[in-house]
Amino acid sequence: MADDSESLQTKARAISGGSLGEAELQAAPGVAWPAKVARSEAPLVQGLRRLRRSTTALVGAAIVVVLIVVAIFADALAPRSPIASDQTHTFERPSWDYPLGTDQLGRDMLSRVIHGSRISLVVGVSSVLLALFVGVPFGMIAGYYGGRVDTVIMRAMDLILAFPIFLLAILLMVIFAPTAGLIGAIKVTGAIAIVRIPIYARLVRGSVLSIKEKEYIEACRALGVRDPWILLRHILPNCWAPIIVTTTLGIATSIIVEATLSFLGLGTQPPTPSWGWDLKANVSFIQANAWLSMFPGLAIFVTVLGFNLFGDGLRDALDPRLK
Amino acid sequence: MRTYILRRLLQIVPTILMITFVVFVMMRSVPGDPVVALLGDAYTEEDAVKVRAEYGLNKPIVVQYAIWLGKLVQGDWGASILSGRPVLQDVLVRLPVTLELIVLSMGVALAIAIPAAIIGALRQNTWADYTATTVAMVGVSIPEFFIGVLLLLVFSIGLGGLLPSSGWVYLPGTCPSMVCGVSLWGNMQHVLMPAIALGVGRAAILTRLLRASMLEVIRTEYVTTARAKGLSERPVVFKHALKNALIPTVTVMGLQVGFLIGAAIVVETLFAMPGLGTFGIDAIIARDYQQVQGFALITAFAFVVINLLVDLTYTFLDPRIRYS
Numbered sequence: 001m002a003d004d005s006e007s008l009q010t011k012a013r014a015i016s017g018g019s020l021g022e023a024e025l026q027a028a029p030g031v032a033w034p035a036k037v038a039r040s041e042a043p044l045v046q047g048l049r050r051l052r053r054s055t056t057a058l059v060g061a062a063i064v065v066v067l068i069v070v071a072i073f074a075d076a077l078a079p080r081s082p083i084a085s086d087q088t089h090t091f092e093r094p095s096w097d098y099p100l101g102t103d104q105l106g107r108d109m110l111s112r113v114i115h116g117s118r119i120s121l122v123v124g125v126s127s128v129l130l131a132l133f134v135g136v137p138f139g140m141i142a143g144y145y146g147g148r149v150d151t152v153i154m155r156a157m158d159l160i161l162a163f164p165i166f167l168l169a170i171l172l173m174v175i176f177a178p179t180a181g182l183i184g185a186i187k188v189t190g191a192i193a194i195v196r197i198p199i200y201a202r203l204v205r206g207s208v209l210s211i212k213e214k215e216y217i218e219a220c221r222a223l224g225v226r227d228p229w230i231l232l233r234h235i236l237p238n239c240w241a242p243i244i245v246t247t248t249l250g251i252a253t254s255i256i257v258e259a260t261l262s263f264l265g266l267g268t269q270p271p272t273p274s275w276g277w278d279l280k281a282n283v284s285f286i287q288a289n290a291w292l293s294m295f296p297g298l299a300i301f302v303t304v305l306g307f308n309l310f311g312d313g314l315r316d317a318l319d320p321r322l323k
Numbered sequence: 324m325r326t327y328i329l330r331r332l333l334q335i336v337p338t339i340l341m342i343t344f345v346v347f348v349m350m351r352s353v354p355g356d357p358v359v360a361l362l363g364d365a366y367t368e369e370d371a372v373k374v375r376a377e378y379g380l381n382k383p384i385v386v387q388y389a390i391w392l393g394k395l396v397q398g399d400w401g402a403s404i405l406s407g408r409p410v411l412q413d414v415l416v417r418l419p420v421t422l423e424l425i426v427l428s429m430g431v432a433l434a435i436a437i438p439a440a441i442i443g444a445l446r447q448n449t450w451a452d453y454t455a456t457t458v459a460m461v462g463v464s465i466p467e468f469f470i471g472v473l474l475l476l477v478f479s480i481g482l483g484g485l486l487p488s489s490g491w492v493y494l495p496g497t498c499p500s501m502v503c504g505v506s507l508w509g510n511m512q513h514v515l516m517p518a519i520a521l522g523v524g525r526a527a528i529l530t531r532l533l534r535a536s537m538l539e540v541i542r543t544e545y546v547t548t549a550r551a552k553g554l555s556e557r558p559v560v561f562k563h564a565l566k567n568a569l570i571p572t573v574t575v576m577g578l579q580v581g582f583l584i585g586a587a588i589v590v591e592t593l594f595a596m597p598g599l600g601t602f603g604i605d606a607i608i609a610r611d612y613q614q615v616q617g618f619a620l621i622t623a624f625a626f627v628v629i630n631l632l633v634d635l636t637y638t639f640l641d642p643r644i645r646y647s
Contacts, residue, residue, distance in 0.1 A: 162342055166585030167603070167622060171346065174607050175353050256466045260589055263468050264604060283472060283593070290476050297469035305464035312460070 044240055047318035057313020063306030071117040078111035083271040091289050100295045103282060109292065113299050115273040120303055123185055123268075124255035127192035128247050134193070135200025136243065140231050142201065143208030154205065157198035169195050169257055173266040184268035188261060192254050203246055207239040241318040248311035252304045259300045275300045324638075331634070335627045339620065340392075346619035347388050350612055356380065357404045357610045378404060380612075391616060400620070401613035403606075410617035413602060416499035418621065420491060420598035423510075424517055424590070425583045429576070431522030436529035440568075441560060443530070444537035455530060462527025467586050471520035471593045478516060486512055489595035517590045524586075525579050532575055536568040570640050577633030581626050 051057050070077060079099075086106035094101045100109035142153040160168065172191035178184055211217065212235065220230050261267040262276025270277060275296040282292035358374045359366065375381045379390060394401060400411035443455040479488040492509030493499075540546060541564050549559045588600035595601075599618065606614035 159341055159345065162338060162623070162626065163345075164581050164585030164622060164626065166582075166588060167619075170588070170604065170607060171349050174610075175349060177354055252464065259466055260468065263466075263589060264592060279469065279472065283475075286472070286475060287480060290480065293472050294476075297466075297472055301465050301469060304466070305461065308460060308464050 044318070047241060047314075049317075051313055051317035054313040054317060056309045057317065060306050060309025060311070060313060063302060064310055067117055067121060067303055067306060070114055071121045074115045074118055078108075078114045080108040080111045082107065082111040082115040082273045091285070091292075093289075094291060101289070101291050103278070103292055104285060109278075109295055112273045112278055113275070113295050116275040116278065116296060116299060117303070119185055119262075119268050119272060119274045120255050120258060120300070123188050123192065123258045124251045124303075124307075127189040127254045127258075128196060128250045130189060130193035131196035131250070132200055132243065132247060135197040136204050136236075136239075138197070139201035139204030140208050140235065140239075143205035144212055144227070144231055144235070150205075153201065157201045160195065160198045161202075163195075165195050165257065166260060169261060170264065170266060173261055178261075178266050178269050180269040180272045184272060188258055188267050191261070192257050195257070196250060196254065199246065199250065200243070203242055204239050207242060208235055211235050211238050245311060245315045245318055248307060248314050252307035252311060255300065255304050255307070328631075328635070331631050335624075335631070338627050339623045342623040343392075343616060343619050344388055347391070347612075347616060348384060350607075350610065350615050351384055351387075353610055355610060357612060360609060361405055391613075395620075400617050403611050403614050405609060405611050410613050413614065414599065414617050414621050417597060417599045417602045419494070419497045420596055421584075421587050421591070421600060423494065423514060424521065424587055424596070424598060425580065427514055427518035428521035428525065428583060429580065431518050432525035432529055432579070435523070435526035436533055437565070439526075439530045440533035440537055441565065443534040444541060444568075445560065447538060452534075455534065459527040459530040459534075462523050463531070465524065466589075467520050467524055468589050468593050470523050471516065471590055474516045474520055475593075486516055491597050513594075513596075517594045517596060520593075521583060521586060521590050525583065528579065529572055529575065533568060533572045536571050537564060540564045540568045566640055570637060573633055573636050573640065577629055580629045584622055584625060 084107065086102070089098070089102050089106040090104055092098045092102040092106075098108055098110065100113060102108055103112070138153050138157070142150040163171075169191050172194060173188065176187040176191060178187060208231075217230060217234060220234055225234075258267055259274075259276035259279070262274045263280045265277075265280065267276055268274045270281075278296040279293050279300075282289070282296070286293055356375075358371050358378070358380065362370055362374065372381070379387055382390070391401060398411075400409065400414070402409050403413070439455040439459065443452045446452050474486075475488050478486040490513065492504040492506055492513050494510045495505050495507060498505045541560075546559060546563055549563045554563075587598060588604050590596075591598045591600035592604060599621065602614070603618040603622070605611075606618055
């Protein structure tokens with residue numbers, strides 16, 4: 001137990017950084033000012049501790065982990081090829097041989113749903129990460145330097161935000177020209193990432209505006225620490241909590257946008273299995289074969305629910321004021 | 324107040340110019356052009372050059388935009404390159420369909436969200452609250468088109484065609500031609516499922532937000548005072564708490580309407596509705612430049628006007644907010 005708290009304290013101090021007293025604290029952990037050290041535990045660490053107690057977050061995390069495993073081992077888990085058609089077994093009802101039935105080309109729905117997880121997860125996660133890697137630096141620069149740089153960056157972000165999200169994503173996909181396979185997935189990722197960049201830029205800019213006025217940042221400047229170092233080492237670590245929450249919930253939104261683009265025929269193109277596309281393709285047969293649209297739809301729902309539950313739990317844990 | 328509205332109306336202009344210009348440039352950077360589609364497969368480059376010159380497509384993009392803008396100021400939205408129909412006419416025919424869909428879906432959202440949020444907040448941590456928050460979480464996680472498919476399964480297929488799965492019947496007085504179906508009852512039957520499909524997700528978001536702000540408001544001193552002076556629970560909840568809790572909700576509602584304009588594309592596609600959404604997506608895919616511009620213009624206009632209305636609603640909800 002003691003070891004645990006000691007390692008947490010050390011971690012916390014590494015993040016808070018900046019003051020000269022810190023060096024002394026590290027030299028004598030838990031001895032010099034034990035009470036103060038216990039309270040100085042980083043908010044992120046406190047949050048993660050709270051997260052472990054949240055049932056909904058754990059359920060969400062479990063769903064996400066299962067999905068990741070399914071996506072990674074799709075080849076081994078899928079009973080058949082997701083793209084091989086079999087004209088002798090079209091529109092099979094769910095049975096022991098075909099647990100989720102087959103579509104109009106005789107393709108096994110279970111295998112398609114399993115493989116479809118790849119596109120959803122890969123596009124969902126990578127588009128949000130791409131938006132994060134572009135949006136966060138923009139937001140930091142805008143917030144830290146202010147003035148004209150801020151105005152230029154934020155007006156550009158406002159322009160993107162002025163579009164309804166689906167409209168912009170659709171326009172971008174028409175420009176990128178949707179294709180199948182990895183390239184197709186990269187195009188969808190790019191389109192969704194562009195739409196999401198301003199969300200990070202705004203979020204981070206807001207945090208930076210308040211953090212840069214703090215005394216420890218002033219101290220850094222007085223000590224002659226260079227701006228990039230201040231931004232990366234002293235400001236960024238204090239913005240992590242909202243960034244993490246936005247990212248988790250953002251993955252859920254991105255998965256919905258990807259499915260919607262596929263549903264409109266502007267996502268990854270066939271034969272690459274995609275839940276949105278499968279749902280759309282099978283809506284035409286809904287009258288006689290209702291299950292065909294149900295399974296891809298349910299897959300989207302469960303995936304989004306998993307990320308939403310986890311993200312919600314994270315938000316409650318990292319920002320208890322919002323609970 | 325009047326000067327404030329006037330100033331805000333003036334600010335709308337640059338935003339709309341910016342959006343329409345960006346769309347203008349984006350559409351012209353799309354591979355392929357409408358002239359090829361217009362002339363069909365058996366066209367010669369000579370014909371294409373001639374037609375491009377006819378539509379002014381050979382001029383620099385900025386010049387083309389200036390021409391479009393110049394005509395727009397005179398009330399001319401241009402004509403579709405592919406069908407030749409005036410864009411404004413098409414937009415006006417389709418606008419009421421989408422407007423009705425969005426207004427009703429927002430109505431569905433509020434009809435679910437307000438009672439659910441009040442029950443959730445007043446009975447925090449009871450089964451009623453847990454039910455409301457769980458249902459809201461489920462609602463947030465289902466894409467609109469999947470709710471639409473589920474509704475189709477239940478009401479169009481399961482219950483023996485209780486509600487029509489596609490098409491449209493116009494409200495009396497909105498029929499654009501001589502040949503369309505007009506009936507209030509028929510219209511309601513057609514709009515119900517799309518409105519629910521679009522509204523449920525918004526209801527979920529609004530429930531979560533309104534519940535949180537209700538929880539905050541009912542703990543304030545003025546609510547305690549209202550109760551202490553002997554007011555019954557109803558005016559305390561509706562007049563004192565709900566009105567104040569609605570302020571952040573109205574902001575989000577404004578944003579949600581912006582989202583609905585985009586999401587309408589999906590729902591209209593699923594239910595084959597002749598609205599602006601299907602007009603927009605068809606125009607974008609066919610690269611019909613003039614139609615896309617018309618769609619972008621009306622969308623941008625709706626978006627900024629709604630934001631203005633949201634700001635003006637604040638003064639009603641909180642008279643302390645006064646714009647000058």
